Amino acid sequence: MFELTVDSDARVRGTFVLAPGMHAVVGASGAGKTSLFRLIAGLDRSHNLMARWGGQSLSTLPPHSRSTAFVPQRPSLVPHRTIAQQVKWVAIDHTGPWNEWIDILDLGRHWLRYPAELSGGEQQRAALLRALAADREILLLDEALSQIDPPHRLIIYRQLKTRLEPQRLLMFSTHHWSEAETFAEAMLFINDGEISGPVNILEATPSNSAMAAIMGYVGSIPTPHGFLLIHPRMISLEDAAKSGFVIPGKGRQRRISPTTSAYQFEPLPPAKGRLLWTGTPVPDRESFDDIVVTHPVFADFQFEDGNGIDSQVM
Amino acid sequence: MKRTALFFSAFVLALLFMPVLVLLLHARSMPQLLESASSIRAIEITLTSGLAALAIDIFLGMPLAWVLARVLRPRWGRIWVTLLLIPLLMPPLVLGLVLAYVVGPASPFGNLVSLLNTFPGLVLAQVYESLPFFVLTAWGYLSAIPMTLEEDVWVLGKHPWQAFWFVIWPIARSGFAVAAAMAWARIVGAFGAPIIVAYHPSALPVAIWIQLEELGLPSALGLAVWLVIVTLPLPVWLNWRFSRVRVDR
Numbered sequence: 001m002f003e004l005t006v007d008s009d010a011r012v013r014g015t016f017v018l019a020p021g022m023h024a025v026v027g028a029s030g031a032g033k034t035s036l037f038r039l040i041a042g043l044d045r046s047h048n049l050m051a052r053w054g055g056q057s058l059s060t061l062p063p064h065s066r067s068t069a070f071v072p073q074r075p076s077l078v079p080h081r082t083i084a085q086q087v088k089w090v091a092i093d094h095t096g097p098w099n100e101w102i103d104i105l106d107l108g109r110h111w112l113r114y115p116a117e118l119s120g121g122e123q124q125r126a127a128l129l130r131a132l133a134a135d136r137e138i139l140l141l142d143e144a145l146s147q148i149d150p151p152h153r154l155i156i157y158r159q160l161k162t163r164l165e166p167q168r169l170l171m172f173s174t175h176h177w178s179e180a181e182t183f184a185e186a187m188l189f190i191n192d193g194e195i196s197g198p199v200n201i202l203e204a205t206p207s208n209s210a211m212a213a214i215m216g217y218v219g220s221i222p223t224p225h226g227f228l229l230i231h232p233r234m235i236s237l238e239d240a241a242k243s244g245f246v247i248p249g250k251g252r253q254r255r256i257s258p259t260t261s262a263y264q265f266e267p268l269p270p271a272k273g274r275l276l277w278t279g280t281p282v283p284d285r286e287s288f289d290d291i292v293v294t295h296p297v298f299a300d301f302q303f304e305d306g307n308g309i310d311s312q313v314m
Numbered sequence: 315m316k317r318t319a320l321f322f323s324a325f326v327l328a329l330l331f332m333p334v335l336v337l338l339l340h341a342r343s344m345p346q347l348l349e350s351a352s353s354i355r356a357i358e359i360t361l362t363s364g365l366a367a368l369a370i371d372i373f374l375g376m377p378l379a380w381v382l383a384r385v386l387r388p389r390w391g392r393i394w395v396t397l398l399l400i401p402l403l404m405p406p407l408v409l410g411l412v413l414a415y416v417v418g419p420a421s422p423f424g425n426l427v428s429l430l431n432t433f434p435g436l437v438l439a440q441v442y443e444s445l446p447f448f449v450l451t452a453w454g455y456l457s458a459i460p461m462t463l464e465e466d467v468w469v470l471g472k473h474p475w476q477a478f479w480f481v482i483w484p485i486a487r488s489g490f491a492v493a494a495a496m497a498w499a500r501i502v503g504a505f506g507a508p509i510i511v512a513y514h515p516s517a518l519p520v521a522i523w524i525q526l527e528e529l530g531l532p533s534a535l536g537l538a539v540w541l542v543i544v545t546l547p548l549p550v551w552l553n554w555r556f557s558r559v560r561v562d563r
Contacts, residue, residue, distance in 0.1 A: 042468075
């Protein structure tokens with residue numbers, strides 16, 4: 001178990017307990033994800049920090065004595081050492097299965113190069129390899145794969161998940177909700193330094209507007225049960241979708257690519273505003289009268305999306 | 315623009331090399347000087363005392379520069395710079411007078427072992443003239459090395475000492491090399507303090523002064539050329555050996 005409590009005077013506040021496994025730290029840029037990781041890794045100190053791993057306190061240990069390996073988002077390789085030199089240097093005393101990662105991360109041909117000779121994504125892969133070679137029980141990835149192209153990033157996440165030993169903890173931060181929901185078991189959410197969670201990804205519903213925005217919700221409609229949160233994947237235009245919450249109004253669809261349509265929907269009064277989203281094209285539905293929200297999620301806060309598609313798309 | 319800059323640089327270089335040229339033109343006494351035992355002795359003393367002083371500078375200055383650049387809070391940096399500037403600004407002659415008082419028979423310490431006109435006294439005077447230059451130069455280099463270079467390997471389980479040798483030392487040593495070259499230039503040229511503390515054994519600057527007083531300018535200039543010749547190899551080697559290391563990433 002990993003337990004952490006931190007309050008006031010630190011840049012992040014909150015308390016949580018995480019079981020071993022692969023977990024996501026989700027939040028907008030500047031919300032405090034990096035601050036949280038630096039506290040756990042021991043790079044930033046706070047008198048109000050209590051961190052324990054497996055019953056042992058980490059709070060007072062220097063960074064090198066903690067059971068953590070931390071990979072930041074920015075370049076972190078040693079500039080004047082080749083990839084081989086620094087990975088082997090970090091791996092001394094560790095005979096873990098990190099060798100297999102050289103192929104998984106496709107670093108064989110860069111093995112004898114210096115970091116400056118590598119692209120941003122290649123440097124991030126090398127930094128990940130170096131952290132795996134360190135063989136620590138807790139691995140902290142702070143948007144550490146952000147410069148890797150999406151197909152490779154998904155492969156790496158998948159490998160990290162399947163190869164994670166059951167007693168280990170992997171925390172990765174991201175502002176891509178799809179990565180969190182695909183690869184994490186639980187999620188911590190950080191908004192303006194406030195840590196909430198963890199919540200099981202299967203049951204993750206927004207508890208505030210910031211969380212709803214990151215999770216891809218596009219708006220809310222007031223109902224007698226509270227505010228109905230609307231997610232594009234939960235909207236159906238098909239008549240067949242009988243089960244769900246029907247919202248009357250006027251909508252239009254416009255194809256923007258062979259695989260995607262932009263939608264616009266204005267609910268009838270008393271509901272106000274306009275919902276904008278993109279989704280799978282539905283044939284013969286250039287305009288439609290109502291939408292069905294198939295798996296309604298209700299919240300006690302109103303959510304107006306600031307990040308929806310621009311109305312000019314229509 | 316580029317032409318102006320080149321012309322300007324050439325002008326400054328010419329200005330810098332003018333004394334060397336004049337020196338070489340008037341250095342006909344050079345070969346004879348090698349037949350004089352006192353000249354040979356002065357060269358020997360310059361090299362031996364200089365190396366001893368440089369070793370002390372490095373021994374004392376490296377840890378101090380490290381602490382100033384990496385351990386103390388950056389906010390206090392300015393206060394420390396100011397404090398270090400005071401010994402730097404002390405006129406060497408005044409430094410020599412103070413040292414002569416401290417290590418001479420007039421003080422309780424000097425009463426026990428007077429260092430006046432001894433080899434250790436000469437080394438002490440050279441150290442006092444050069445140490446601030448070593449520390450300030452090394453400090454400037456060290457503080458330009460980003461803290462994150464170390465942090466990024468601490469968090470992979472590397473002890474700060476391991477991080478220092480693998481990550482920082484290859485970059486820092488070029489800074490220490492430049493600092494050592496600066497200190498060396500200051501040491502072998504030290505005149506103000508040594509002439510008070512250690513007129514004997516005379517290192518080259520004091521020997522040049524004596525030569526000037528006793529035999530006139532041409533002879534003194536010849537000895538000055540020897541000063542340049544015997545002291546040049548060390549800073550040249552330091553620069554060649556340590557000047558380039560890759561720090562971009």
